[in-house]
Amino acid sequence: MKKIKVLMIGWEFPPIINGGLGVACYGLSKALSNKVDLTIILPKTDISFSLNNINFIGLNNIDLNNIDIDNQNYKYEEFANTIEIAAKEFSPYPNAIDKLKNEVLGNNISEATDSNNLFSGNDLYGDNVMLRVYKFADYVAKIASSLEFDIIHCHDWMSFPAGIKIKKQSQKPLLIHIHSLEFDRSGIGSKNWVYEIEKEAIANADLIVPVSNYTGNIAIQNYEAQISKIYPVHNGTEFTAAFHQRKEFPEKLVLFLGRVTGQKGPQYFLEIASLVLKHYQNVRFVVAGTGDQLRDMIENGAYKNIGTKFHFTGFLTKDKVNQLLSMADVYCMPSVSEPFGLSALEAAQFGIPCVISKQSGVSEVLYGALKADYWDVEKMASHVISLLTNNALREALVKDAYQDLKSCSWEKASEKIVEIYHKAI
Amino acid sequence: MSSICLYFQVHQPYRIRQYSFFNIGIESNYFDEELNITILNKVADKCYIPANKLMLELIQKSNKKFRIAFSISGVAIEQFEKYRPDVLDSFIRLAKTGCVEFLSETYYHSLSYVYSKPEFERQIELHREKIVEHFNQVPKVFRNTECIFDNQLAEDIYQLGFKGILAEGVPYLLQDRSPNQLYTNAIHSKIKVLLRNFILSDDIAFRFSNSSWSEYPLTANKYTQWLNVQRHSADCINLFMDYETIGEHQSKASGIFDFIEHFAKQICSKKGFQFHTPSEICEKYDIEGIYDANYTTSWADTERDLSAWIQNTMQQESLNKLYSFREDILSLKSKELLNQWSMLQSSDHFYYMSTKHWADGAVHQYFSPYSSPYDAYIYFINALSDLEIRIAREKANKGIH
Structure with missing residues (x-):
């Protein structure tokens, strides 16, 4: 059978990674590369980075000034009101939003930015994220017009405008892969411009692939997605060589890992810790990661009574994260809304029993885990205590989670994706 | 006939x-x-x-x-x-x-x-x-x-x-x-x-x-x-x-x-x-x-042995701990304690804890009132911990050591 030609549009990709999106795109495309003919267009690629059978195009490596795109007026005003509301309380990507707000609401929007600089910086979100997203769409569409492909596959909102544009000009089917939605990041009422992009893409897509049933349901309920277009595919996980390391302190360690933003529920982690410590003292809690709520959490003093047992590490490199995983006794993921939650699978690889919120995609594949609603602090805390004090439970969970991991592979995910491609071709 | x-x-x-x-x-x-x-x-x-x-x-x-x-x-x-x-x-x-x-x-x-x-x-x-x-x-x-x-x-x-x-x-x-x-x-x-x-x-x-x-x-x-x-x-x-x-x-x-x-x-x-x-x-x-049953069989699951109730560590620990209370429970002569301890013995409690094939949503889950075998175990072992505390209290009250 002739290989399907896939034009994939991404945003994050190794070595440029901000969170789970880049990791997932990498794992998936690697597994897809021997099943389809794959071209990936990214805002930025590293010339030293390559994968067999994949044709990478990075805008940072192209002289964009030579690509002629129509001069377009971006209607930023349309989003101006909503973004003001949204940005006060929420932020699509924390470190970007304040600057973005100024930029969008300020007067210098239309001022041309040197296109070549647009995709060569270190932060793909940062300044000008919206301008980047739309310029990206224009350039990618232009490049795509000279490429041959059977289907367009894009990942999350940053690549959706590009996907929609290419679909319109090529008449090829569009698959949108949803790793997370603005609804997850900012909660109910997040009707900002990111939401609008997502909604438009969901309406225009031929196929919608959310990373979990959980996220699929959000798309249906909050974005009016057509059920018949939705085909959830759970993420896989790369094998990590797990190791174990002795701690420098005698207490047990409960770990929170991820961006310190409302979506991830760090405030619930604090409450859980506080409740656990009332009943069980031989434990320390560690928040590994950074984000817009970090200062609040440190400053608000809610943790003061337990400050000696509650720690923040700030941003950690992958090596440091693995080091923490090698010492942790319980992994706690109280996410308010988690499309997937790859880090729970990583913890499971390290033989750490997990307490995860039911509002997560990973809970659909990780049977060997304790679960509770994110707001049910008492249940979460009692799960943590059970795992700290009960070896029989701990052993059973670790063993079962290990079995679950076997069925979470990118190979399986990519096979499903290929089946889904065939539905539109 | x-x-x-x-x-x-x-x-x-x-x-x-x-x-x-x-x-x-x-x-x-x-x-x-x-x-x-x-x-x-x-x-x-x-x-x-x-x-x-x-x-x-x-x-x-x-x-x-x-x-x-x-x-x-x-x-x-x-x-x-x-x-x-x-x-x-x-x-x-x-x-x-x-x-x-x-x-x-x-x-x-x-x-x-x-x-x-x-x-x-x-x-x-x-x-x-x-x-x-x-x-x-x-x-x-x-x-x-x-x-x-x-x-x-x-x-x-x-x-x-x-x-x-x-x-x-x-x-x-x-x-x-x-x-x-x-x-x-x-x-x-x-x-x-x-x-x-x-x-x-x-x-x-x-x-x-x-x-x-x-x-x-x-x-x-x-x-x-x-x-x-x-x-x-x-x-x-x-x-x-x-x-x-x-x-x-x-x-x-x-x-x-x-x-x-x-x-x-x-x-x-x-x-x-x-x-x-x-x-x-x-x-x-x-x-x-x-009919030489030289080891123990049952009518449960395809294995037709005791593995539906006594296989994983959670089940074993629960059962061992439960039966270790027997002597104390009987010596205390408290009708309430005896009754509760006995009710905890029903095999169903241990069946719900089975993790056999449970990821496939198999027969154990059909019968279970809990969302997972771990939850079944946690509630059981918590109850048992409470019973243990009450036994100790009763013994202290009655001056039994």
């Missing part, structure tokens, strides 16, 4: 409530009364009441040719007494026909045989009293929880005065022999062992409404023909299953009631077949061979 032996198991446990860590030492009510009543009502209305009505009619219309046996756990009877006396009455009416035999089992539907012989005997006695009280008959045939069986159990049961015992007809122990005759164990040669014909039993219990089964739909005609094929070599064909099969596991819409009715009528009118109860089978037939 071959006998058809129909036996139905009736059991409802006291399910444990979502007993949190934060309840330990503070609240000592471990059971979810509301849930237990809800489930009892549901099963009573779908199964016990209509099925008993059907059984009574079949007995009356067949001139007492239709005969069946029940084993009803003590905890199920207790719940009928408390919440559904109408169900209990309908069983009593069946008892009065003289065509229904009530078997012996452990009062709490427990695994006590595996963990404590004295406890096992205590529960058999308690159950006997309950059966005599309501049904006015003394059980003569024993049926252990989930058909758990081995040579030594058969021997112990014989020593306790029973003439027969029920067991699963496990293929690798039968070794090509038929389950349709009486056996004895490898230790003694007097106890009569009735073996479940699991293929014919499961055709009704598991496959009846499975539309992807090649024999679907199963009609009484077809089923009677299958029995006929085995008749020439059969003394007794033992069809053992949960009573809840009728109307609950197999819904009314599946046609299970009609099936049972037609099947019963066909057997009653056919030459060459007769319904008999387990005691009658023991009277009527001789032992034809030795």
Whole structure:
């Protein structure tokens, strides 16, 4: 059978990674590369980075000034009101939003930015994220017009405008892969411009692939997605060589890992810790990661009574994260809304029993885990205590989670994706 | 002439409530009364009441040719007494026909045989009293929880005065022999062992409404023909299953009631077949061979061993800890403590903790009131921790060390 030609549009990709999106795109495309003919267009690629059978195009490596795109007026005003509301309380990507707000609401929007600089910086979100997203769409569409492909596959909102544009000009089917939605990041009422992009893409897509049933349901309920277009595919996980390391302190360690933003529920982690410590003292809690709520959490003093047992590490490199995983006794993921939650699978690889919120995609594949609603602090805390004090439970969970991991592979995910491609071709 | 032996198991446990860590030492009510009543009502209305009505009619219309046996756990009877006396009455009416035999089992539907012989005997006695009280008959045939069986159990049961015992007809122990005759164990040669014909039993219990089964739909005609094929070599064909099969596991819409009715009528009118109860089978037939259960078997799961209840560390820890309290519980002579400890013994609690194939959403989860085996374990072990604290308090109060 002739290989399907896939034009994939991404945003994050190794070595440029901000969170789970880049990791997932990498794992998936690697597994897809021997099943389809794959071209990936990214805002930025590293010339030293390559994968067999994949044709990478990075805008940072192209002289964009030579690509002629129509001069377009971006209607930023349309989003101006909503973004003001949204940005006060929420932020699509924390470190970007304040600057973005100024930029969008300020007067210098239309001022041309040197296109070549647009995709060569270190932060793909940062300044000008919206301008980047739309310029990206224009350039990618232009490049795509000279490429041959059977289907367009894009990942999350940053690549959706590009996907929609290419679909319109090529008449090829569009698959949108949803790793997370603005609804997850900012909660109910997040009707900002990111939401609008997502909604438009969901309406225009031929196929919608959310990373979990959980996220699929959000798309249906909050974005009016057509059920018949939705085909959830759970993420896989790369094998990590797990190791174990002795701690420098005698207490047990409960770990929170991820961006310190409302979506991830760090405030619930604090409450859980506080409740656990009332009943069980031989434990320390560690928040590994950074984000817009970090200062609040440190400053608000809610943790003061337990400050000696509650720690923040700030941003950690992958090596440091693995080091923490090698010492942790319980992994706690109280996410308010988690499309997937790859880090729970990583913890499971390290033989750490997990307490995860039911509002997560990973809970659909990780049977060997304790679960509770994110707001049910008492249940979460009692799960943590059970795992700290009960070896029989701990052993059973670790063993079962290990079995679950076997069925979470990118190979399986990519096979499903290929089946889904065939539905539109 | 071959006998058809129909036996139905009736059991409802006291399910444990979502007993949190934060309840330990503070609240000592471990059971979810509301849930237990809800489930009892549901099963009573779908199964016990209509099925008993059907059984009574079949007995009356067949001139007492239709005969069946029940084993009803003590905890199920207790719940009928408390919440559904109408169900209990309908069983009593069946008892009065003289065509229904009530078997012996452990009062709490427990695994006590595996963990404590004295406890096992205590529960058999308690159950006997309950059966005599309501049904006015003394059980003569024993049926252990989930058909758990081995040579030594058969021997112990014989020593306790029973003439027969029920067991699963496990293929690798039968070794090509038929389950349709009486056996004895490898230790003694007097106890009569009735073996479940699991293929014919499961055709009704598991496959009846499975539309992807090649024999679907199963009609009484077809089923009677299958029995006929085995008749020439059969003394007794033992069809053992949960009573809840009728109307609950197999819904009314599946046609299970009609099936049972037609099947019963066909057997009653056919030459060459007769319904008999387990005691009658023991009277009527001789032992034809030795069924050497040198290790413990059951009727559960494909493994037909104890792994449904005693496999993972959670189950083992729960059971070991539970039975380690026995001596203290008995010495304290507190009716409440004894009662709660006993209720925690029902095998169901450990079945819910099974992680066997649970990721596939298999049969254990169908029966479980909890969202995962880990939750089942957590609530159980929390309750047990509270019980442990209360035992210690009581001992201190009474000056026992």
